[in-house]
Amino acid sequence: MPEIEIRPALTTDLSVLAGIEHSSKTDYVWQMDRSFDTGQMTISFREIRLPRSIRIEYPHTHDQIVETWKKAAVILMAVLGNQPVGYASIQDQQTPGTAWITDLAVAEHNRREGIASALLLSTQNWANQRRFRRIVLEMSSKNVAAVRMAFKLGYEFCGYNDQYYANQDIALFFSRLMR
Numbered sequence: 001m002p003e004i005e006i007r008p009a010l011t012t013d014l015s016v017l018a019g020i021e022h023s024s025k026t027d028y029v030w031q032m033d034r035s036f037d038t039g040q041m042t043i044s045f046r047e048i049r050l051p052r053s054i055r056i057e058y059p060h061t062h063d064q065i066v067e068t069w070k071k072a073a074v075i076l077m078a079v080l081g082n083q084p085v086g087y088a089s090i091q092d093q094q095t096p097g098t099a100w101i102t103d104l105a106v107a108e109h110n111r112r113e114g115i116a117s118a119l120l121l122s123t124q125n126w127a128n129q130r131r132f133r134r135i136v137l138e139m140s141s142k143n144v145a146a147v148r149m150a151f152k153l154g155y156e157f158c159g160y161n162d163q164y165y166a167n168q169d170i171a172l173f174f175s176r177l178m179r
Helices: 011-018 064-073 115-129 144-152
Strands: 005-008 024-037 040-056 074-080 083-091 098-106 134-140 156-161 171-177
Touching: 005 115, 005 156, 011 040, 011 074, 011 083, 024 144, 040 156, 064 098, 074 115, 083 115, 098 115, 115 144, 115 171, 134 144, 144 171
Parallel strands: 098 134
Antiparallel strands: 005 074, 024 040, 074 083, 083 098, 134 171, 156 171
């Protein structure tokens, strides 16, 4: 199997990266439960199995993705056998000292090959070199594969926003302190 190369994307790479299929299929989602009592609020998330597979649309539109690329500090892309197969878009202006991964996508036929993990590890290296204190990773609560990967790579749940995405998906946020 060829080695995954991670490098900064060039302007000429962006049209290929924009063509990567961002949606996916899943049998699981993270369900949010809320309860409110006097003086107490409880919010919990739990992974549940769906009765059948569903297709999850990516929570950002093509135009939104391209717009965030204009603000990105860097877009790291994964290349496998001279073919772009994924990318991570990183912003550094949202929160001081924090690298914020706004988009992470891998070509559908290359998923579950360690490419997203390689992109996250490269993002960590990029952030360490620039002395960032934290990395934040955002994802839809329907993207169970991304949630599992975040936990596997040592990211911790740090919040949610149920009004974040235009398509009404709940955004989950995971962070990792840099060393």
